[in-house]
Amino acid sequence: MDRTKEKELAILKAATERFAQYGFAKVTMDEIASDVELGKASLYYYFPAKEDLFRAVIQHEQDEFVKAIGKIINKDISASKKLLLYVEKRLEFFEELLNLGTLNVHSFSNTKSIYNSLFEDFNSQELKLIENIIKEGKKNGEFKKSLVDDVPLVILHALQGLRFRVLRHLKGRGSDNKHVIQLKKELSLFIKIFLEGIKA
Amino acid sequence: MDRTKEKELAILKAATERFAQYGFAKVTMDEIASDVELGKASLYYYFPAKEDLFRAVIQHEQDEFVKAIGKIINKDISASKKLLLYVEKRLEFFEELLNLGTLNVHSFSNTKSIYNSLFEDFNSQELKLIENIIKEGKKNGEFKKSLVDDVPLVILHALQGLRFRVLRHLKGRGSDNKHVIQLKKELSLFIKIFLEGIKA
Numbered sequence: 001m002d003r004t005k006e007k008e009l010a011i012l013k014a015a016t017e018r019f020a021q022y023g024f025a026k027v028t029m030d031e032i033a034s035d036v037e038l039g040k041a042s043l044y045y046y047f048p049a050k051e052d053l054f055r056a057v058i059q060h061e062q063d064e065f066v067k068a069i070g071k072i073i074n075k076d077i078s079a080s081k082k083l084l085l086y087v088e089k090r091l092e093f094f095e096e097l098l099n100l101g102t103l104n105v106h107s108f109s110n111t112k113s114i115y116n117s118l119f120e121d122f123n124s125q126e127l128k129l130i131e132n133i134i135k136e137g138k139k140n141g142e143f144k145k146s147l148v149d150d151v152p153l154v155i156l157h158a159l160q161g162l163r164f165r166v167l168r169h170l171k172g173r174g175s176d177n178k179h180v181i182q183l184k185k186e187l188s189l190f191i192k193i194f195l196e197g198i199k200a
Numbered sequence: 201m202d203r204t205k206e207k208e209l210a211i212l213k214a215a216t217e218r219f220a221q222y223g224f225a226k227v228t229m230d231e232i233a234s235d236v237e238l239g240k241a242s243l244y245y246y247f248p249a250k251e252d253l254f255r256a257v258i259q260h261e262q263d264e265f266v267k268a269i270g271k272i273i274n275k276d277i278s279a280s281k282k283l284l285l286y287v288e289k290r291l292e293f294f295e296e297l298l299n300l301g302t303l304n305v306h307s308f309s310n311t312k313s314i315y316n317s318l319f320e321d322f323n324s325q326e327l328k329l330i331e332n333i334i335k336e337g338k339k340n341g342e343f344k345k346s347l348v349d350d351v352p353l354v355i356l357h358a359l360q361g362l363r364f365r366v367l368r369h370l371k372g373r374g375s376d377n378k379h380v381i382q383l384k385k386e387l388s389l390f391i392k393i394f395l396e397g398i399k400a
Contacts, residue, residue, distance in 0.1 A: 150386065150389055154389050154390050154393070157362055157365055158361060160361070160365055161361020161363070161364055162357055164364045164365060186350070186357055189348065189350055189354050192397075193351070193354070193394055193397035196396070197392075197395070197396035197397030198397075
């Protein structure tokens with residue numbers, strides 16, 4: 001890893017910790033610069049604005065999540081187990097994002113467009129992951145051969161849907177844990193029954 | 201039916217047509233009064249504000265929907281068929297609400313609280329309907345006896361979730377039909393697989 005990449009990762013790590021602890025609005029670029037022993041000007045060389053840094057943090061989290069699921073897909077376990085693990089990891093990832101205060105960032109103006117482009121890309125990555133798992137399960141006889149092409153999409157959308165439902169109730173960081181616990185229960189029951197429905 | 205109730209229904213009917221055709225913002229109380237041949241003062245006796253009238257329209261639609269599903273539940277058909285019909289009718293109901301411009305009503309201030317109280321009540325009615333169907337299916341041996349109590353809730357929340365997902369993309373009345381068609385496909389696939397997953 002070259003020095004620039006290394007420095008960038010150190011900045012991301014520091015920023016992630018700051019955002020998670022204090023929320024986007026309260027964190028300053030000065031603090032992050034000092035965490036990684038950089039001058040403010042140098043930090044701005046890497047990230048021209050706090051919004052860019054935040055976006056990079058989210059992007060990094062998403063990449064790590066996709067990588068983690070990729071590893072699970074390569075494991076020597078059943079496709080059903082892979083799908084269950086995916087749902088579990090996805091919830092953990094979502095909780096991490098919550099902790100990063102993704103809900104409180106509505107305060108900065110162009111969040112929506114930042115999110116849209118970030119999440120669109122992430123969506124298609126997720127869809128591919130689910131497609132892989134379903135394909136594998138159809139191939140190895142675990143899942144029905146008759147499953148139509150839209151099944152992965154419906155899984156993704158149902159997971160997103162259950163999450164959006166809960167998101168509406170969440171006011172801020174970590175403050176509504178009971179909703180997350182309820183979501184966990186529902187996701188786990190949903191995927192269990194859905195697996196039962198697609199198995200050969 | 202007494203005259204007051206009759207008049208009220210006539211007002212609701214006229215208002216529903218107006219809202220569906222022109223949207224909440226563009227409809228005036230004068231127009232509705234004239235539709236049902238009432239003086240404006242008399243109309244205000246029934247509904248003190250346009251918001252009250254709109255709320256009554258939504259409430260009426262919800263009541264009719266719950267009644268329609270109640271009839272389906274009393275039919276001599278399988279619990280699976282009932283659940284499928286419920287999902288189908290629910291989408292039609294949702295399309296009707298869309299046509300009424302429920303999405304455009306964000307313009308009036310206290311919509312959110314109006315909606316919240318309306319929808320909370322509706323939610324618990326819907327949950328009871330689904331619970332009835334699942335209970336019947338468990339009793340007559342169609343569904344697994346082992347289904348846990350949260351299954352109806354997960355069905356309701358998944359349906360809502362899939363719908364919310366699409367709602368985010370809809371800009372206004374009837375304008376994004378392709379999203380509704382996609383939703384229809386997903387709902388139908390979802391409930392088919394879910395039914396497969398809960399059947400005995």
